[in-house]
Amino acid sequence: MKMENPTPIQWQFSQRAQKLESSVIREILKVTVRPEVISFAGGLPSPATFPVERMRAAFDSVLSREGKVALQYGPSDGYAPLREWIANSLSADGAKIVPEQVLMVSGSQQGLDLLAKVLIDEGSKVLVETPSYLGALQAFSVYQPEFVSVPTDEHGLLPDQVADIGQGARLLYALPNFQNPTGRTLPVERRVALVETCARLGLPLIEDDPYGALSYRGEPLPKMIGMNPNGVIYMGSFSKVLTPGIRLGYVVAPLPLVRKLEQAKQAADLHTAQLTQMVVHEVVKDGFLAEHIPTIRKLYADQCAAMQAALTEYFPSSVTWTKPEGGMFIWVTLPKHIDSMKLLDEAIAQNVAFVPGAPFYANAPQQNTLRLSFVTVPPEKIREGIAKLGKLIAAKI
Amino acid sequence: MKMENPTPIQWQFSQRAQKLESSVIREILKVTVRPEVISFAGGLPSPATFPVERMRAAFDSVLSREGKVALQYGPSDGYAPLREWIANSLSADGAKIVPEQVLMVSGSQQGLDLLAKVLIDEGSKVLVETPSYLGALQAFSVYQPEFVSVPTDEHGLLPDQVADIGQGARLLYALPNFQNPTGRTLPVERRVALVETCARLGLPLIEDDPYGALSYRGEPLPKMIGMNPNGVIYMGSFSKVLTPGIRLGYVVAPLPLVRKLEQAKQAADLHTAQLTQMVVHEVVKDGFLAEHIPTIRKLYADQCAAMQAALTEYFPSSVTWTKPEGGMFIWVTLPKHIDSMKLLDEAIAQNVAFVPGAPFYANAPQQNTLRLSFVTVPPEKIREGIAKLGKLIAAKI
Structure with missing residues (x-):
């Protein structure tokens, strides 16, 4: 019952859809799933913090008690x-x-x-x-x-x-x-x-x-x-x-x-x-969150401290970065002439990833910025990745 | 730190939002949650068909096996x-x-x-x-x-x-x-x-x-x-x-x-x-669906048959309705002069509900139509509800 050689559709998308693009981050993430990549690119929380057993027990109890609802x-x-x-x-x-x-x-x-x-x-x-x-x-x-x-x-x-x-x-x-x-x-x-x-x-x-x-x-x-x-x-x-x-x-x-x-x-x-x-x-x-959240804070604080230490050790002095008091991200500002999008290509070739800063600007992007996430990478890998990045940046100064 | 008497916002909604309305059906459903109402208004499947235990076991197994992912x-x-x-x-x-x-x-x-x-x-x-x-x-x-x-x-x-x-x-x-x-x-x-x-x-x-x-x-x-x-x-x-x-x-x-x-x-x-x-x-x-779906079909077929029989018995001969061979709905066409929206008010006063047909038309609504769902109501209640509706309609002919 299949049609023989139907004319293919010339898709006409709405004006809003013509402007849609895939997230730069999601595109980068696809590259960085290779296990050998040290990725500071993710915006993902650390799975080490997921209360899996607690969630499993809750699904079990809600479905047993009120499944039909x-x-x-x-x-x-x-x-x-x-x-x-x-x-x-x-x-x-x-x-x-x-x-x-x-x-x-x-x-x-x-x-x-x-x-x-x-x-x-x-x-x-x-x-x-x-x-x-x-x-x-x-x-x-x-x-x-x-x-x-x-x-x-x-x-x-x-x-x-x-x-x-x-x-x-x-x-x-x-x-x-x-x-x-x-x-x-x-x-x-x-x-x-x-x-x-x-x-x-x-x-x-x-x-x-x-x-x-x-x-x-x-x-x-x-x-x-x-x-x-x-x-x-x-x-x-x-x-x-x-x-x-x-x-x-x-x-x-x-x-x-x-x-x-x-x-x-x-x-x-x-x-x-x-x-x-x-x-x-x-x-x-x-009240589960009151006991659970401090364990996330502790993990992220430790890994943030590890990254701060590595940045101080390995990044050239002309680079600056933020010192967050919580959360998941550090923002790095490179010397003006360094384009972080180009830096990313070199970094990925050496199995390190981050997110270039430009896509985060609604207007007038600053090409010399980038975002680092430290929450899913263990401290020794943070040191290794930041050391590699620092060397790449130093070579451009 | 709360502001004293801030000026309230004059909300300016987008043009598309100004045209948004709440679904007629969802509004009717709010009225019909009272347990004494026989509701043919829902578009809900019958909870009797939900494989609760099977779902519970699957949540358990996926979370136990691959919780972090x-x-x-x-x-x-x-x-x-x-x-x-x-x-x-x-x-x-x-x-x-x-x-x-x-x-x-x-x-x-x-x-x-x-x-x-x-x-x-x-x-x-x-x-x-x-x-x-x-x-x-x-x-x-x-x-x-x-x-x-x-x-x-x-x-x-x-x-x-x-x-x-x-x-x-x-x-x-x-x-x-x-x-x-x-x-x-x-x-x-x-x-x-x-x-x-x-x-x-x-x-x-x-x-x-x-x-x-x-x-x-x-x-x-x-x-x-x-x-x-x-x-x-x-x-x-x-x-x-x-x-x-x-x-x-x-x-x-x-x-x-x-x-x-x-x-x-x-x-x-x-x-x-x-x-x-x-x-x-x-x-x-x-292959679970191959064994599960026939049980849904059987239930719905039986309840559809019960509603068809009740409609034949209780609805005046100037009313027509569809004879579906599957699914969840019967569509009723009343004599032209009967407005189903008004009929609904009378029906709800007698604890029976349905959905008036008009909202289903993009243009030129036919006010004399209505939708009946039979899947969540047991056969004896179907008879009782259709009998009441039939009487209300007959009084208008």
């Missing part, structure tokens, strides 16, 4: 007990958050897509940090905004620059804790100033916080949503504190926005897996 | 062994499908969203059946197409009407087996004619097939993708043959399109849960 369609806004747990955790931190403000999503990347879908028209002005999280730039790009890069210094974005350029913008996207890609943390006084400036402009402020719990020392800084729950949209994730492969995150937003997001969620994929949400609730409801 | 980030296109399994199953049915053509998605609703995202611009012409699946209309609407309804008769859409109205359209969306909402099945000769017409026009044909396996008797009809694998986009789902709460479906498309869909998938939510895909592969790889 867990495997049926569920509500678009999410599993009510988990939304309540999230609202309570965030309320402990500042202003009162109600469960109705919480929308469960299939990983916080979906939160970014839904926010862009309901807030961005073609040509809308969207403010991002310099540099910013690549996944956010990708999610937003689909809806064809005009990106405006907010200037930053070594402590992150400069709130006093927002007043000028933020007029009429649709949103400002910030990642205040241990930012991806720079590892920088926005100081408290800048958080206050940023929240106030955005409130004055009527500008929705997105606070993306996947790494906030991964502070190496001391208490986390106050969240911006606590300063103005009616103006800040908070995004959280279970990917870095539990496991990423289950795809579970959440958006906490003012009520008029969260209802619109829920409608968009319904059209996009009906709802996030009920079973996954019930299992995560089972895992976190009795 | 299952819980890590995975590839955007999906878990390779499951994609291969899908490609093989479809190849058995007709032309050769390769695993590279398969994109795993978070339920086939996401497949609809991604297809619309990469194929539809504002104002693009999109062809749908009369009536069509509501979830597809919703997913497509977000991208603001111009819908054109293809005329249908009691056997489904009329391929000879497509040549005229399909010129320059971006896609034709069809649900050929036991259609939602009508229960109709497109005959073989119409499938052939439709595939040929679309090929001649260079028009991508979407074959959405969530219910295809749920035939009550005989072999399923040949799939359209087998007739022209370079022109047909096939959508499948594990929701109706396994369980919907895990959110797992797939899109099988010609290579240039599937690569574009994969990029859109990456921007939308990175990838579908690796664990879920590994578990489903574990469940299906040794």
Whole structure:
């Protein structure tokens, strides 16, 4: 019944699809799965931190106890007990958050897509940090905004620059804790100033916080949503504190926005897996994260220290890098004339990988930057990889 | 640190978001969760068919054996062994499908969203059946197409009407087996004619097939993708043959399109849960569906027969309805002057629910139609509910 020689289709993609590209990082990751490659390129958490047995027991218990409910369609806004747990955790931190403000999503990347879908028209002005999280730039790009890069210094974005350029913008996207890609943390006084400036402009402020719990020392800084729950949209994730492969995150937003997001969620994929949400609730409801997260912090702090030591030992003195106090990334700035994209080719030839910095810039990329992740590489391999990279860089100076 | 009296935000939503509405069905479902309501409104499969123990054992075994891999980030296109399994199953049915053509998605609703995202611009012409699946209309609407309804008769859409109205359209969306909402099945000769017409026009044909396996008797009809694998986009789902709460479906498309869909998938939510895909592969790889699906068919066939008998007994002779040979739905046409939306209010007051037909029409809704699902209601309740509905209708004639 097969047709003989049908005319092949001339695919006509939508304008937004014509601009879609595969993530540079995902392309690099494909190269770096070879076991001999020392990869600082990943954005993956360390599998050593995954509480596999705890998750297995929770799947077992939820399916044994409430299998038919867990495997049926569920509500678009999410599993009510988990939304309540999230609202309570965030309320402990500042202003009162109600469960109705919480929308469960299939990983916080979906939160970014839904926010862009309901807030961005073609040509809308969207403010991002310099540099910013690549996944956010990708999610937003689909809806064809005009990106405006907010200037930053070594402590992150400069709130006093927002007043000028933020007029009429649709949103400002910030990642205040241990930012991806720079590892920088926005100081408290800048958080206050940023929240106030955005409130004055009527500008929705997105606070993306996947790494906030991964502070190496001391208490986390106050969240911006606590300063103005009616103006800040908070995004959280279970990917870095539990496991990423289950795809579970959440958006906490003012009520008029969260209802619109829920409608968009319904059209996009009906709802996030009920079973996954019930299992995560089972895992976190009795305080498991309070005992589990310190073990992640300790591992990442040690490997970060190992990389800092290796960078000091092996990198030429004209290279600078950030000293993150949490999270998963270090950002390196090379002398101006060195293009990290070209450096990557040489590095891969020597079985070392990293992510070039350029794709993290919405405008005017700085070619002499790169991102290093230390969380999936053991200390002795960190030394070996950084030593090789240092030699390659030194040869260019 | 909370701001005193910040100015509330005047939310400015994107144009597409201003048109978003909550699904009528999901709103009705909220009313019908009261246990005393006999609901024919759901599109939910019967939880009696969920292989809970089998799923529990598979989660247990995958997490015990490969927990760290299952819980890590995975590839955007999906878990390779499951994609291969899908490609093989479809190849058995007709032309050769390769695993590279398969994109795993978070339920086939996401497949609809991604297809619309990469194929539809504002104002693009999109062809749908009369009536069509509501979830597809919703997913497509977000991208603001111009819908054109293809005329249908009691056997489904009329391929000879497509040549005229399909010129320059971006896609034709069809649900050929036991259609939602009508229960109709497109005959073989119409499938052939439709595939040929679309090929001649260079028009991508979407074959959405969530219910295809749920035939009550005989072999399923040949799939359209087998007739022209370079022109047909096939959508499948594990929701109706396994369980919907895990959110797992797939899109099988010609290579240039599937690569574009994969990029859109990456921007939308990175990838579908690796664990879920590994578990489903574990469940299906040794032929479980071949023993499981007949039990679903039997249950649904019996309940469909019970509803047909009740309709014959209790509905006035001026009412007509479809006689599906598989799937989950019966479509009822009332005398022209009866508005099913108004009938619903009266029915709910008597603790019976259904879905009015109007929302399933992209254009020119027929207010005198309604959809009945029989799969989650036991036979004696089917009789009771249909008797009540019949009385309400009879009172209007």
